[in-house]
Amino acid sequence: MPKAAQISEQASTGKCARCHNERLTFAIRAEKLCKECFVKYVHTKVIKRLESNKIRGGFNEPVRHILLALSLGISSVSLLHLLDTQLKERSQQGRHPGFVIHLLFIDESCISGLTSSQKQIQTVKSAFSAHELDVIPLQDCFRYGIQIDQYSRREGQSEDRATDALQRLETCLNSVSSATSKADLIHITRGRLIAAFAKQKGCTHVVYGDTTTRLAERTLEETAKGRGGHLPWLVADNVALYGVERSYPLRDLLRKELLIYASIMEPPLTLFTLDDAEPGHAASSKGNSIDLMMGQYFASVEESYPSIVANVVKTTAKLNPFISAQDAPTCDLCLLPITSKALDENGSNLCHGCSQTLNLDRRS
Amino acid sequence: MPLTLCALCKNSKALIIRPKDHQKLCKQCFINIFEAEIHDTITSNKLFQQGERVAIGASGGKDSTVLASVLKTLNERHKYGLDLVLLSIDEGIKGYRDDSLETVKRNSVQYGLPLEIVGYGELYGWTMDQVVDQIGKKGNCTYCGVFRRQALDRGAARLNIKHVVTGHNADDLAETVMMNLLRGDLPRLARSTSIVTASSASEIKRSKPLKYAYEKEIVLYAHHQKLDYFTTECIYSPEAFRGSARTLIKNLERVRPSSILDVVKSGEDMAKLVPVESGGPGQRPGDDLIVIGAEADEAGGCGSADGRGSGGEMFIMEAQLLENEKAFAREVDITHSTRTFSRPQGPRKLPKKLPQQQMGKCQRCGYLSSQVICKACNLLEGLNKNRPKTSIRVGMEEAENGPTLTRRMESLATDVT
Ligand SMILES: [Zn+2]
Numbered sequence: 005m006p007k008a009a010q011i012s013e014q015a016s017t018g019k020c021a022r023c024h025n026e027r028l029t030f031a032i033r034a035e036k037l038c039k040e041c042f043v044k045y046v047h048t049k050v051i052k053r054l055e056s057n058k059i060r061g062g063f064n065e066p067v068r069h070i071l072l073a074l075s076l077g078i079s080s081v082s083l084l085h086l087l088d089t090q091l092k093e094r095s096q097q098g099r100h101p102g103f104v105i106h107l108l109f110i111d112e113s114c115i116s117g118l119t120s121s122q123k124q125i126q127t128v129k130s131a132f133s134a135h136e137l138d139v140i141p142l143q144d145c146f147r148y149g150i151q152i153d154q155y156s157r158r159e160g161q162s163e164d165r166a167t168d169a170l171q172r173l174e175t176c177l178n179s180v181s182s183a184t185s186k187a188d189l190i191h192i193t194r195g196r197l198i199a200a201f202a203k204q205k206g207c208t209h210v211v212y213g214d215t216t217t218r219l220a221e222r223t224l225e226e227t228a229k230g231r232g233g234h235l236p237w238l239v240a241d242n243v244a245l246y247g248v249e250r251s252y253p254l255r256d257l258l259r260k261e262l263l264i265y266a267s268i269m270e271p272p273l274t275l276f277t278l279d280d281a282e283p284g285h286a287a288s289s290k291g292n293s294i295d296l297m298m299g300q301y302f303a304s305v306e307e308s309y310p311s312i313v314a315n316v317v318k319t320t321a322k323l324n325p326f327i328s329a330q331d332a333p334t335c336d337l338c339l340l341p342i343t344s345k346a347l348d349e350n351g352s353n354l355c356h357g358c359s360q361t362l363n364l365d366r367r368s
Numbered sequence: 369m370p371l372t373l374c375a376l377c378k379n380s381k382a383l384i385i386r387p388k389d390h391q392k393l394c395k396q397c398f399i400n401i402f403e404a405e406i407h408d409t410i411t412s413n414k415l416f417q418q419g420e421r422v423a424i425g426a427s428g429g430k431d432s433t434v435l436a437s438v439l440k441t442l443n444e445r446h447k448y449g450l451d452l453v454l455l456s457i458d459e460g461i462k463g464y465r466d467d468s469l470e471t472v473k474r475n476s477v478q479y480g481l482p483l484e485i486v487g488y489g490e491l492y493g494w495t496m497d498q499v500v501d502q503i504g505k506k507g508n509c510t511y512c513g514v515f516r517r518q519a520l521d522r523g524a525a526r527l528n529i530k531h532v533v534t535g536h537n538a539d540d541l542a543e544t545v546m547m548n549l550l551r552g553d554l555p556r557l558a559r560s561t562s563i564v565t566a567s568s569a570s571e572i573k574r575s576k577p578l579k580y581a582y583e584k585e586i587v588l589y590a591h592h593q594k595l596d597y598f599t600t601e602c603i604y605s606p607e608a609f610r611g612s613a614r615t616l617i618k619n620l621e622r623v624r625p626s627s628i629l630d631v632v633k634s635g636e637d638m639a640k641l642v643p644v645e646s647g648g649p650g651q652r653p654g655d656d657l658i659v660i661g662a663e664a665d666e667a668g669g670c671g672s673a674d675g676r677g678s679g680g681e682m683f684i685m686e687a688q689l690l691e692n693e694k695a696f697a698r699e700v701d702i703t704h705s706t707r708t709f710s711r712p713q714g715p716r717k718l719p720k721k722l723p724q725q726q727m728g729k730c731q732r733c734g735y736l737s738s739q740v741i742c743k744a745c746n747l748l749e750g751l752n753k754n755r756p757k758t759s760i761r762v763g764m765e766e767a768e769n770g771p772t773l774t775r776r777m778e779s780l781a782t783d784v785t
């Protein structure tokens with residue numbers, strides 16, 4: 005993955021394809037743009053998504069409440085910066101804001117052993133003080149009724165409130181053996197917790213910072229985990245998941261484009277990021293995982309074939325979730341429809357992907 | 369070192385770690401469970417009927433050799449009542465095909481199954497070696513795939529057989545799922561994992577009894593059963609998308625062995641979500657076995673080269689996508705400046721409805737095709753146009769277009785129609 009230093013090397017002096025001025029330019033897929041035109045390009049891509057996903061309320065409509073899921077990775081921080089900039093511009097022009105953003109950071113430092121996020125959170129809070137920012141630990145999932153240990157709890161182990169939530173979460177995560185399964189379980193828990201929190205806050209939408217590169221990665225990751233049948237719920241926009249609408253406003257931007265954006269802001273947005281908030285990192289501490297492997301794979305594909313990466317995401321978006329899912333029972337863990345029978349038949353109510361994550365790994 | 373006992377019989381020493389789930393088994397229990405799982409695939413999908421004549425597409429490689437051996441065993445053990453025949457294609461690749469055909473001939477004797485060989489040379493007037501001489505080493509897998517598909521059907525027709533089984537394994541299918549995602553090819557994604565493919569018009573049904581078998585287990589089975597198979601892999605490299613997908617699947621298997629079957633499972637589930645207009649089964653349950661377009665390219669291709677193709681196909685697609693994007697960007701600029709909300713006219717305008725694929729017969733060769741001219745004839749036209757005059761053999765003068773081929777096809781296809 006290119007770091008900030010490499011990005012400035014990618015820049016070169018030349019004629020901007022849009023304003024035709026002789027400037028320092030940055031290469032995007034089809035053309036070279038100067039800083040101003042590049043920033044405009046990024047904003048336009050995001051605004052179009054906000055509009056087509058009806059995230060921004062219209063002139064006569066009530067202001068929408070949007071939850072932005074912040075991971076302190078470069079993508080979600082950039083999304084925050086983009087939305088914040090747009091809200092400021094609109095208010096300066098005296099225009100209807102259309103939406104209000106709430107920020108939520110799920111603290112996983114206690115289970116993943118990652119760097120503490122407190123310093124970054126303070127930096128974000130003071131720089132983006134216009135928006136409310138909440139931090140809740142992952143083990144709060146139990147407080148929101150998310151019983152992720154339903155299948156891993158041992159006989160006799162009670163779920164009474166006295167049991168320390170953190171310990172309960174750790175026990176559950178340790179019950180799956182591989183790095184892939186652990187990352188999968190954390191991912192599902194986080195997603196459900198974010199949605200539950202959003203609902204409690206009265207938010208109708210949750211936005212994530214995933215770029216087109218990340219969504220392509222996830223498409224193949226979920227396919228590799230046996231969750232191909234759930235792709236429309238996982239990577240498409242405007243799908244109601246866990247009772248709120250979820251979308252990815254950065255879905256038309258490549259990761260490398262976003263990295264350029266983050267590096268040319270003043271101050272550079274890396275000021276707000278946690279180095280280890282990048283996808284797959286948490287899992288990688290315990291050995292190789294599918295997430296990590298797919299990240300490496302797409303980093304190389306994005307380098308030479310960015311349009312192919314984007315096309316994977318466009319193709320997946322055409323899958324229709326409503327063809328086979330009607331009246332299907334839902335999975336106890338990921339809450340998505342079980343469209344075909346899971347491998348294990350010991351009375352569990354799990355989809356294929358979740359049953360792989362919870363059961364089959366334990367055998368080896 | 370403590371002796372590990374077989375996880376199934378708990379009696380013999382465990383010698384094999386199953387690639388599929390890392391279970392430790394003795395040799396006999398591995399053989400038994402491998403065969404039992406294929407039997408289960410066959411019965412749960414009702415692949416065969418009592419008394420059916422079935423041709424086994426035999427290349428001499430590990431997959432089809434194991435398929436032939438297992439089918440013969442299961443046919444006798446479970447009294448399927450099948451009449452099995454080995455059907456081989458001679459692509460005309462010197463050094464690769466000559467030797468593997470010798471293997472198939474020995475298999476025919478070893479298993480007591482009759483053998484039929486159909487050659488590209490006699491069918492198309494071009495061997496693969498000649499194709500490669502003409503077009504170079506890049507992209508020849510396309511030719512190989514399209515030609516092979518027709519060749520198997522025509523061979524089966526000649527034998528009056530309506531069912532061909534092929535040795536495609538779980539790794540091949542998983543690779544095809546990933547490849548079609550990378551290529552953004554929903555129609556092919558929709559049909560790549562079906563165990564049976566039958567054309568709405570063709571009488572010849574195809575099936576893949578090894579669909580859920582791991583390549584590594586096929587190799588283990590062949591090894592422990594001391595099967596006689598040909599190990600040299602096809603010398604021509606796979607096209608770039610397949611090569612890239614192949615590398616990916618191999619890496620996934622290393623990280624999580626169940627991935628291969630999980631990808632196949634994902635492919636089956638995704639197929640149900642492909643909208644009708646993109647070639648999916650849509651809302652018509654039960655229709656998903658019918659595949660339009662008998663020339664669909666299937667998993668497998670040639671044997672497995674190291675998985676790094678030339679990159680040519682990916683490069684071409686990248687360039688095309690970029691071109692579309694530029695065209696689209698120009699349109700957007702126009703709409704923005706004129707502030708109009710009507711759909712811009714331009715290169716992106718699509719016909720309202722994609723022309724419905726309809727099966728008919730190729731006007732050149734009479735082979736079933738969704739196009740006026742089938743893929744094989746199209747490829748041949750290109751080849752024949754550029755054929756250096758000096759290399760035209762006696763009797764091939766009119767090969768510039770189709771009549772020679774038509775006659776060849778007719779002489780071979782007496783049983784079709
Ligand atoms: Zn400019």
Ligand SMILES: [Zn+2]
Pocket residue numbers: 335336337338339340354355356357358359
């Ligand atoms: Zn599930």
Ligand SMILES: [Zn+2]
Pocket residue numbers: 374375376377378379380393394395396397398
């Ligand atoms: Zn045993």
Ligand SMILES: [Zn+2]
Pocket residue numbers: 730731732733734735741742743744745746
């Ligand atoms: Zn034809």
